Every structure is written in C-alpha cells, then in structure tokens.
Amino acid sequence: xxxxxxxxxxxxxxxxxxxxxxxxxxxxxxxxxxxxxxxxxxxxxxxxxxxxxxxxxxxxxxxxxxxxxxxxxxxxxxxxxxxxxxxxxxxxxxxxxxxxxxxxxxxxxxxxxxxxxxxxxxxxxxxxxxxxxxxxxxxxxxxxxx
Numbered sequence: 591x592x593x594x595x596x597x598x599x600x601x602x603x604x605x606x607x608x609x610x611x612x613x614x615x616x617x618x619x620x621x622x623x624x625x626x627x628x629x630x631x632x633x634x635x636x637x638x639x640x641x642x643x644x645x646x647x648x649x650x651x652x653x654x655x656x657x658x659x660x661x662x663x664x665x666x667x668x669x670x671x672x673x674x675x676x677x678x679x680x681x682x683x684x685x686x687x688x689x690x691x692x693x694x695x696x697x698x699x700x701x702x703x704x705x706x707x708x709x710x711x712x713x714x715x716x717x718x719x720x721x722x723x724x725x726x727x728x729x730x731x732x733x734x735x736x
Contacts, residue, residue: 611643611647611734613699613734616734617732619643619732620719620730621720623651631724631725631726632726638662648663649732650662650730650731651730652687652731653726653728654729655671656671656673657672658684673685677704681703683704686702687717687729688729692721695721697719699717701716702714702715702716703715713735713736714736715733715736
C-alpha cells in the first residue's frame with residue numbers, strides 16, 4: 591500500500607495539471623529574468639538556464655534579430671535564427687514575440703501553439719514577452735498552456 595501511495599503521489603506531481611501556472615506567474619518570471627539581464631548581461635546566462643517556476647516552467651531569451659539566446663529545454667535552438675519557425679497554424683511565433691516586445695515597453699501577450707514536453711502534438715499556449723534593459727536588446731518570454 592505504501593508503494594501505491596508513492597506511485598500516486600509521483601503521478602500527481604508529474605501530471606500536466608500539477609504545475610499549471612497563471613499568467614501572472616509567467617509575467618512575474620519574465621520581469622525577474624529581465625531584471626537579472628539588466629543587472630548582469632551575459633553573466634546571467636547560467637542562472638537563466640537553471641531558472642524554473644511552478645515546477646518545470648522556464649523563461650527563454652531571444653535577441654532582437656530573432657535568434658535564440660537561451661532556451662533551457664530545447665537547447666538545439668540556442669544560436670539559431672528563428673524567423674522562419676512557425677506554429678501549426680502558420681504563425682511565425684518568434685517574429686511575433688519580437689514585434690510585441692518592441693511594440694510595448696511594458697511587454698505583452700502572444701497566442702500560439704507549442705508542443706508540451708513529452709508530447710507530440712502542439713497545443714494552445716500564450717506567452718508574455720518583454721524587451722529587457724541593457725545593451726544586448728534581449729527579449730525574455732515565458733508562457734502558460736491554455
């Protein structure tokens with residue numbers, strides 16, 4: 591019975607609902623990473639890679655040329671030009687993140703589709719993106735599943 595309790599607890603902890611986050615938590619995390627970037631610039635990279643909130647949620651950073659600087663989960667994206675990346679509906683999502691961050695100094699929200707870790711099909715997501723302070727012109731973003 592004890593083993594069954596442990597298995598049930600682990601199942602609950604790893605389910606997609608166990609770490610569901612609010613839009614407010616995503617926005618606050620982006621704000622935190624932008625503050626870190628403003629204070630440390632390139633020196634913030636390792637902290638950004640390790641940063642998590644609500645369990646497994648993360649913040650990614652792209653530059654204003656629409657190239658990935660840091661993606662903590664999909665490292666193969668780091669350094670890549672993302673202008674041609676589209677979601678399943680054809681939206682150039684990283685271009686849209688760039689446009690939103692440049693259009694609103696306070697940051698803004700973008701709807702798109704992204705694949706959850708461990709799944710195959712993309713699902714609706716909304717991310718908060720913001721241009722961070724400093725000379726790097728880095729844009730931080732993080733999202734929540736709809």
